[in-house]
Amino acid sequence: MEDSAAVAGRLWDEWLPRAVRQLIAEVLPGGEADARRLAVWLAGVHDIGKATPAFACQVEQLAQHMRDHGLEMRSQQAMGRDRLLARHGLAGQVLLGEWLEERHDWTARQTGQFTVVVGGHHGVPPEHGQINALDSHLELLRTPGRSRTLWRRVQEELLEACAAEFGVRGRFDAWRTVKLPQPVQVLLSALVIVSDWIASNPDLFPYFPQDVPRTSEERIAAAWRGLNLPGPWCPENPVGDVHELFASRFGLPSGAKVRPLQEAAFELARTMDSPGLMVIEGPMGEGKTEAALAAAEILAARSGAGGVFFALPTMATGNAMFPRLLDWLDRLPAPRGSRYSVLLAHSKAALNDDFTGLMDPKHQVAAVELDAPQKQREWRPSSRSRSAAAELVAHAWLRGRKKAMLSSFVAGTVDQLLFAGLKSRHLALRHLAVAGKVVVIDEAHAYDTYMSVYLDRVLSWLGAYRVPVVVLSATLPAGRRRELVEAYAGKVIDATAAAFDAVAQADDYPLLTAVTPGGSPVMRQPVASGRGVDVELERIEDDLDVLADRLEEELAGGGCVLVVRNTVRRVVETAGVLRRRFGDANVTVAHSCFIDVDRAAKDADLLQRFGPPGKTEDRPRRAHIVVASQVAEQSLDIDFDLLVTDLCPVDLLLQRMGRLHRHLRGGRGQTERPERLRTARCLVSGVDWAASVPEPVRGSVAVYGAYALLRSAAALLPHFEGAPGCPVRLPADISPLVQRAYRDGPDGPHNWADAMDNARLRHEKHRADQAERAATFRLAAAARPGRPLFGWVAAGVGDADDTRAGQAQVRDSRESLEVIVVQRRADGTLATVPWLGPDRKGRTRAGLALPTDQVPTTLAARTAASCGLRLPIQFSGAEVMDRAIAELEELSLPAWQEKSSYWLAGQLILPLDEDCRTHLAGFALRYSKTDGLEVTRV
Incomplete structure (x- = not known):
């Protein structure tokens, strides 16, 4: 006690x-x-x-x-x-x-x-x-x-x-x-x-401290020293103007100016009646991330928040954000000797070198030494820091799925935030974790109805805790904007109803919307930065030979093309045809069916070759084509001369357009691009455009639904029919296109009406089903004051975590299988795959022996764990999944299931032969470093 x-x-x-x-x-x-x-x-x-x-x-x-x-x-x-x-x-x-x-x-x-x-x-x-x-x-x-x-x-x-x-x-x-x-x-x-967990730790509070009598004060002082828990962030309201803040926090290049959107967010954070919710809508590449972090610093100082949680849609976007968060933290002023706890929040964080580099050298808190004098801890900047004012640590005690989110600064998947709306064990800890932070939610348009049910409920609790929240999006439908604002503000009363109606009707862009708990929303309309791109749209027949012929014509003078397909299968098929025409070396493939380490290398390679001017010198001088799935839509700052894309929902299509002429190359005239490609053009395929009503390919319908695709086609119709005189003007046309595609009511030519109505009915039924299923385990809203929390998480899901099964609780996705890919040699022994490069310390990772009768070395086991692969949709059906699991479990190695085998225990191992092939559950699997996983039914 x-x-x-x-x-x-x-x-x-x-x-x-x-x-x-x-x-x-x-x-x-x-x-x-x-x-x-x-x-x-x-x-x-x-x-x-x-x-x-x-x-x-x-x-x-x-x-x-x-x-x-x-x-x-x-x-x-x-x-x-x-x-x-x-x-x-x-x-x-x-x-x-x-x-x-x-x-x-x-x-x-x-x-x-x-x-x-x-x-x-x-x-x-x-x-x-x-x-x-x-x-x-x-x-x-x-x-x-x-x-x-x-x-x-x-x-x-x-x-x-x-x-x-x-x-x-x-x-x-x-x-x-x-x-x-x-x-x-x-x-x-x-x-x-x-308090109970810390006090119950026998390393901190020995059961039998019998050497000499100790006072309570000595006992707790010794335990607290042993725990060495970093304190909260305590920022002061930054002084100076917006230009000084951005220069000191983000290292603006000489002559660079703060963009109007960033300045407006800065001022709004300073002048809101009290810290609340801020929705920032602005074009891709406009610096919304920096605007959010600047606003977070101000809102934290005003509210007393002790950290920041940056929530992103995927592990890949979380990994991309984490070093940016660390760079920002390195530049924050703090009292000398400050220590902040930092977390990368997703299931594979332990494989991220930026995160593991911050871990304490010990895996457990220090054992108590009652007689140890209180030493002043020597402070040193982190090795990755340029001008760090605080030491950043991934604290040993703050590990594990229930405690980790209590860290002060977190970048990770949005699932960690959505879990706060899921009735689950120890939910109170998740609420404490977010109640003391500023929460930033990126890519708010990326979450479907199922996820939005949880997000809206979480926002209502964040409003009850008065947590400052910053929501970011380039393509947010106005109706969704109102739902987010209402969820946070709470019950709308008659006196404020008109203001909420205005939120749903606003079509300004860029746009900032802010509201406090129980308050009335306000909006600000910053001017655009002046950077814009006119994109000419063109429909192209969905035929690979037609595409290859067209690209031969377009790339006669060189150039870099991005081809985005809606399914991995279409990526692989397209790449195969283009390689036969342009050569293997001139076609790059990027999609989600690569092992983790190859996927990370693929992203790094794309950034290195197609990133912003001044940050790369490897941009191909001759014609080059990247064929990618949706992985190219977000988080990667890559720039292409020409875009070919399957039809997709208009907000995502605009995201894809954000990779087209993203940067100036040779000034406004884009003179450093091939002459034929100095005008931004987007060719849209994946549709039978000759039909009376456009017919998207089956794979696209399976991913997005027919209604969203038809609404997108209808919204884009004037730009198709009017081209080249009616381009999509970015950013001016972003909001009008998104609002048109997502508004209620009919759209498109008269002869589309029946097809559109049928698709709409299926769409509405699907959304209602999503909302109903999501509500099953959704947390109730906060009840009136004084009502006890009895039954608060009754009929819940038990423990929530960020495994694939855990994510399925807050995402409407079929549970998928995750395997670790290794290679079986001709002599029957196992090894890590042979094409891996060295790690950051220069140690060899390729072909490391994986003994089957004992736990592999730490380097070999960690390397194998970094070769995780999510099997594609073919393995998501119940019957096929059960068969696949049964076959993989037959390959289980008892020696690898020991507790000492941290990296491999409990994992499913998929051995490939020396040709990188195998069979599983009636399918033939082939893997290559260049193309990823290919699956064919036997």
Whole structure:
């Protein structure tokens, strides 16, 4: 009890962000002093349920010792399964409530909002049925008969001692009239859980510190030194103008200017009535990321947030964002000696060198040395830092799926944010993790109805916590903009309804929209930066020979072309034809079916060859074609002379256009591009354009649905029919095209009406089905203040994590198989694949031996783990998946399942022969470094 309370006090004083402390403090009559007392007291009493027969009977030797002192109890066997009705969290909730009612005249209605913190300290607040069941088995709390009074006396003595020791004895009268909002109950629950976990760590708090008597102060001081937990970010509101801030935080090149969108976001963050939600809509390449980070610094200083969470749609975008976040952190001013905890939040973060380079050298917190003097920790900038003001660490204690998000600065997949809206065990920790940060949500247009159900509910809780949120998008439909703003602001009242209507009708671009919890939205319309591209659209027949002929004509004088296909199969087929025409060396393939290490190398290669001017010298001088799937849509700053793309939803098509003439090459005239390609042109294929109603290819319909594709075609129709006199003007046409494609009502020529109506009905049915399925495990909105969290995550999913199975809980995607690709040599031994280059330390990774009778070396095991591959959709059907798993499990190696095999335990291994081929579940698989995985049915 004493240890947990002491840890809670230290966490309150040195770790909790100011915003979290303020939220709890403002509902208590004594302000922050009351809030600290309450947190420390709840942490102190959280295990009172262990002082019961149901708990104490578990170790017979100790139970007998208690019996010898008059505390009678039956054996664990005699109690049977009834004992589970009085798990110690629930038992503690009942005992604490009873004590408050009997000793301090509280009512049962008043106690629940406080005692639920005790009842839920193992991650799941009790349900009403569990409480009622225990009420009918009170013998589990106190053995009937002569020892009943003694049990009661022991329990009351402990509670009275806690009230006195932790300074709350005189506060119960004042707290009796308090109505704790549910967000405050959640934060207190999370703080107690963290305190319990730290105090229960025997490395920090040895069970038997018997050498010499120690005071409580010495014990907690030694444990806190051993934990060495980094404190929160405490930024000051930056002084100076926007140009000074951007120059110091982002290293603007000489002569570069802050763009109007960035300046407007900076000023809006400074002038909002209070920190709230800001939606930033602007063109691709306009610097929205920098605008979000600048706004985050201001909003954090104003709100008391202690960190930033940057949520992105995929692991690839998360990996791309992480070094940018670190660069920003390196430039932030901070008191000398500051340490911040940093996290890359996705399931393969341990394979990211930028992240692992920040890890503590030890895998566990330091063991306690009670006699060790308090040393001033020597500070050194990180090796990757240019001018770091704070040390950045991936702290050892803040690892694992339940604790990691408590790190101060996080870049990762949006799934980690959506999990905060999923009824799951230890959900309170996820809420504490986001309640103390500024949350940035990138690519907001990329989330479908299923994910949006969770996102909107999370936004409602973020509004309840008053968390500053920045939402970024280049192509956000106006209706979706309103949904995001309303979700955060809460219930719309008549007085503000018109302002929310205006949000849904605004067609300005760029556009900033801001709202505070319970407030009325405001909008700002910054001018465009002046950088624009006119893109001529043209329909092209979906025939590979026609495409090859056209590209031969276009590339006669050289040039770089991006061909984007909607399915991996179309990528591979297209690349095969173009290679026969242009040569293998002049065609590059990029899609999602590469092993992780090859995918990362592929992205790096694309950036190196097709990145911005001045950052690459390897741009092909002769004709070169990149054939890619959707991986080329976002996160990669790549620039091409000509674009060919399958028809897709218009917002995604515009994203693809953002890779066309993305940078100036030779000034406004683009004179450094081949003469024929100095005008930006986009050829749209993947459709039978000759049909009376355009017929997209089956693969595109399977990915996006017919309705979204037809709406896209209808919105683009004037630009097709008017070309070249009616180009798509970027960024001016981005918002009009998106709003037209996503607005309600008919669109397209009259003869499209029947096909469009049929597609719309299927689309609406699909969306309704998504929303209904997503709502099954969605967290309820915060209830009225004073209502306890009983049953808060009832009928939930259990534990949530960021594995493929975990992601399927917040994404409407079929569960897929992930395998680790290795090679089986002619002699039957296993090795890592032979084409891998050296790691960052220059160590060889290709062809490393993987012994089957023992755990491989750390380097070999980590290298193998970096060759993860997500099998394509052919393996997602239940029957095929079951067969594939059964075949892969036959290849399981017992030696690799040892706990010491961190990288390989529990993984499915896919061995390829020396020709990189194999068979699995009725399919032939072939892998190559250049083309990735090809799958054909046998």
